[in-house]
């Protein structure tokens with residue numbers, strides 16, 4: 001499926017990567033960079049804004065203070081006669097109290113930010129009645145670096161995109177850049193082999209559409225970002241977008257627009273990437289050459305917060321403002337901070353709305369929610385998948401359990417049966433995926449497979465909770481022994 005920019009130029013022509021008989025052709029023979037070609041980057045950049053930084057400070061200070069108060073209560077209140085019991089208690093009590101705090105905090109936040117069951121989208125259930133399936137689009141979340149693993153795909157994942165209902169377009173977020181340079185610290189980079197590996201999941205005659213706008217895009221500086229972008233685009237099985245002059249792309253033969261922007265960057269200078277900010281988002285929308293009413297606008301944002309399996313209310317409100325134009329009530333504090341950062345997402349004054357959102361960045365799958373909207377007084381549903389989690393992941397020591405899950409999704413798009421001038425989502429299918437690690441000799445593999453069990457938000461905290469309960473039971477047992485000895 002060919003993609004163009006707003007002027008109708010094919011991406012290969014626009015980026016100057018259209019190579020015929022070894023010669024670069026097209027209207028832009030040299031790569032046009034809208035940002036400088038600097039090679040500098042900030043190794044210790046803060047990936048978050050003021051609001052999130054304040055939140056982190058509170059979390060990092062308040063939590064330890066609470067933990068120490070708990071420890072005092074647990075250590076001081078039970079007085080042991082036996083000095084060995086005193087020593088055991090002094091070691092175990094802090095561990096138990098920290099685990100209890102983490103579990104309590106995460107559970108409370110998951111409950112507070114919970115999305116009601118009746119708004120959750122069930123796989124295989126039509127979201128709307130559409131008169132014909134005219135387009136089918138597939139989504140994956142973050143494509144993370146493989147850390148020396150060979151990337152493979154289970155046939156069930158390949159078949160998801162390539163069965164009788166095969167997709168016309170498949171889109172994912174390539175975190176970081178493609179380079180042979182080494183990754184230091186938190187830098188994200190893929191070796192060039194990732195492109196061949198990714199192609200192995202594609203149905204025949206299909207290209208990947210990769211978003212390059214994320215918090216790791218500028219980890220190696222502007223120049224490396226730009227070089228990587230051109231190198232990927234040169235591969236005939238890839239299209240890329242997310243540079244600040246290519247914040248949205250259009251399907252050439254069907255009225256679909258896909259836009260992206262990142263809410264965060266690990267670097268201070270990130271002019272090269274398109275951004276998730278109120279004023280800019282609506283510009284991405286209005287730029288499109290397909291300015292008719294019957295157009296389907298997809299937003300593919302790099303947003304939200306890492307490692308969270310729930311969706312903060314602020315992001316839920318953003319999504320509603322973008323999808324149904326409803327006025328959102330942010331708290332005073334949120335408004336104060338977000339106004340100043342141009343990040344208070346407001347409904348568009350001209351009544352423009354997005355039709356579908358598929359987000360990424362959390363590295364953990366998040367819920368898929370339906371949002372009501374109206375056209376000509378007819379109600380219909382839109383969809384937001386808050387985060388696709390990690391489609392590929394090389395994690396195997398740090399966060400080897402947390403960062404291996406993702407959501408893959410495909411949607412039918414066509415005219416609403418009771419309002420044929422409006423394109424909407426019909427059937428939606430999604431699966432949870434898992435990166436399964438295996439070794440053979442000195443080779444290490446990660447196979448992206450379908451996760452057959454139910455992905456549970458709380459499951460990862462269960463062992464911490466059980467450990468804390470076990471420790472408290474042990475302390476109580478020691479108290480009993482202490483009293484009878």
Ligand SMILES: [Zn+2]
Pocket residue numbers: 175214215216302360361362
């Ligand atoms: Zn990210």
